[in-house]
Amino acid sequence: MHAYVHIVDDDASFRTALERRLKLAGYRVVTYASARELLDQMPDDEEAGCIVLDVRIPGMSGPELQSRLNELESTLPIVFLTGHADTATTVQAIKAGAEDFLTKPIASDQLIEAIDRAVARHQLARGQRTRLDSLRALLARLTPRERQVFDLIVCGRINKQIAHELGTTERTIKAHRHQVMEKMQVQSLAELVSIAERLGTRQSGAELKA
Amino acid sequence: MHAYVHIVDDDASFRTALERRLKLAGYRVVTYASARELLDQMPDDEEAGCIVLDVRIPGMSGPELQSRLNELESTLPIVFLTGHADTATTVQAIKAGAEDFLTKPIASDQLIEAIDRAVARHQLARGQRTRLDSLRALLARLTPRERQVFDLIVCGRINKQIAHELGTTERTIKAHRHQVMEKMQVQSLAELVSIAERLGTRQSGAELKA
C-alpha cells in the first residue's frame, strides 16, 4: 500500500481530478505537467508505484519518455492514456513494455484496475531486481583475479586446468577459489553455478580459452 | 528461406492477393478460411514461419485462436490484420505475444516487414525450444531414483547427505551419480547445475527435505 502514482499530463484539471480519485483509492500521487518535469525529479524506482502517462504532451511525447526511461533502466510500469489512439503507437508502447494503453475518456474503475496491475507488476520486478542486485554486489567485490577464477570454476574447469590457463599453480587457485566461495557466500559449487547462470555471466566453455 | 506463412482470413480475394504477393517474396503460403481450418491442419511448429491472422473471422475470432494456440504451446508468431482496430483488442493481442497488429488497408511492404520480423523471431524461439527439448529428453531418460539423486546433486548436497536423505549408502549414490552424469552427457557438476537451472528444475535447497 501507499504506492506512488506519477501522473504526467498537460491538462491541469485532468491531473487534479485524477489525483483526487487516486488518493481516495489509497495511492500517493505526484503530478507532472511534462516529461521534462518527471525526468528532472526522477521518481525513485525503489518505491512501489507506476506512471500514468498521456501520449500527447508538449515537448517530449509519451512514447519518447518511455524509451528514455527504459534507457535509464527504470522499472516503473507505464499506463498510457490518450485521446485518440493510433494502432502503431499502441503496438509500439506495449512492445516497449507498457502495462496498458487506455483511451480517454476512461471509467475511473478501469483505470484503477490497470494501475493496480501495474503496481503489482512493479512489486515483482523490484523484488527480482533487488535479488539480482545483491548477487551482483557480491560479484563486484571479487578482485580481478578472483573473477577470472570464478568464471573458470562455473564453466566446470578443475583447479589444475585453471592453474594452467592462468599460468600459475594449483595451490594458488585453491586460495582464490576459497576467497570466491567466501565472498559469494556459498557453501557449494552448485550454488555458485546457479548464481552465475542467473546473472548470465556463465560462458558455455570454449569461449573462455580466448 | 522458404518459410511458411499461414494466412487466416475469410475474404477469399484478399487471401489470394496476399498469397500471390508473398510467394513473390519467396514465402511458401498456406491459406485458411477460418480458425477451425487452421486448427484442424495444425501447422508444423518445427517449420520456420508465422501466421497472418484477421481479427474478425466467422466462428472463432482471431484473438480466440491466438489464446487457443498459446494453450497448444505453438510458438508460431502471429501478425494480426484488421479493418478497424479497437485499442483494447490491440493491447490484449500484443500482450499475448503477437508479433504485430496492423490495420487494413496495409502497404504490402509494411506487411512483409512484419512477416520477416515474425519469421526471424520464430527461428530464434524454435532454436531455443529445440535446445531445451533435447535437454528435457535427456532428463526424461533418468530412472526415478536417478532423478532424485539428480535433484539433490544440483542443490549442492554431497554424496553422504544424499545417501542419508534417501536412506541408502554413499556407495550407492556414487553409482547413481555416475549414471546421472553419463545419461545427461556432462563431464562436470557445473554443466549439470547449468542444465537444471535452465530447465527450472532446481529447487533452492530446503524445499527438498520435505
Add this chain to the structure above:
DNA sequence: GGCTCTCCTGTCCCATGGTACAATATGAAA
C-alpha cells in the same frame, strides 16, 4: 618508512568424488 591489499607459493592432511572390479536382489517382460 610503515601499512594494507592483492596476488602468489609452499607442505601436510583429510574429506570427497570418481573409477575399476565384483556381486546380490527384485520385479517386469519375453
Add this chain to the structure above:
DNA sequence: TTTCATATTGTACCATGGGACAGGAGAGCC
C-alpha cells in the same frame, strides 16, 4: 524360466577439493 533394467552394496585405489599453518613480492596510501 530366462532375461533385462533397476536398485543396491562392497573393496580398493587414486584424483580432486579444501582446510590449517606459514610465508613472500609488489603496488598504492598515510
